[in-house]
Amino acid sequence: MRRRAAEYRRPVRRRFSYWIWALLGLFSVAGLVLFVVQHNHHEDRVEQPILEKNERVEQVAHVGLNFTEEILSATAFARQLGEQMTLAKAYVIIAKEHNNLHLAWELSSKIRSCQLLLSKAAMRENPITLDEAEPIIKSLSSLIFKAQDVHYDIATTIMTMKSHIQALEERANAATVQSTVFGQMAAEALPKSLHCLNIKLIADWFKKVSLQELANERRNSPRLVDNNLYHFCIFSDNLLAVSVVVNSTVSNADHPKQLVFHIVTNGVNYGPMQAWFLSNDFKGSTIEVQNIEDFSWLNASYAPVVKQLLKADSQAYYLMGLKI
Structure with missing residues (x-):
């Protein structure tokens, strides 16, 4: 009878120890879950001001972009496009004078593309990227080299530009005289x-x-x-x-x-x-x-x-x- 009583008490102790281990495991899992939730919440609070700060910096940089300063910058693509476009316009005039209409048409087409790109960059207030500027710069460079290969050298360009400057000065003087005459007529005339x-x-x-x-x-x-x-x-x-x-x-x-x-x-x-x-x-x-x-x-x-x-x-x- 004593042995049976002893055998009856041992399972009770074992069941009690099982409950203790189960409660400890449950508390451990709950603590781990709370720690993970609190850590994620802290990361969200830290990342949100950083994102807001980055957005503000990007917005300030976007508003503060000055396209005029970019054109004057020596390393900007806008300045390179502007300089090539000015040289291409001179070669257009020279090509027309030598009846090379095909070259003049090609140069005019690339000049329009360059002007369109510059106007888009000015409207969106963002600098011109390499992917946008590279095709136009390469095509303009090849056409300018082609114009130079046709013996449109610097001396010819200078002489042509001088003649055009003189013609423009004569037109400006004629326009000044004409505006004076029209102003006098407007001052002396009466409405109908x-x-x-x-x-x-x-x-x-x-x-x-x-x-x-x-x-x-x-x-x-x-x-x-x-x-x-x-x-x-x-x-x-x-x-x-x-x-x-x-x-x-x-x-x-x-x-x-x-x-x-x-x-x-x-x-x-x-x-x-x-x-x-x-x-x-x-x-x-x-x-x-x-x-x-x-x-x-x-x-x-x-x-x-x-x-x-x-x-x-x-x-x-x-x-x-x-x-x-």
């Missing part, structure tokens, strides 16, 4: 809708006696010789221009009644200007219109400007726009 304005005003000047009487009254106004007022003298034969100047000055003045305008014009525009300024009120300002032909003292010996205008060259210059 106002072509009959001077005719209507001069008709009113001769028909309406009240305008002439009002002009005689204002001619004797003491305000015309009052030194306490602000006097402005305008020499012009353009009715609209004078009206714009007077209206702008009066509109921007704090006290327009203290302004006095002395307008001097020629005999043709004297009547229309009188009718215009007598028929309109410019906020109480005083306006006097005078005929330059009434100034007997204003001659060539007194005024250098009049002497200059009486010369044949000056008359041809100022009247050239009317003869065109």
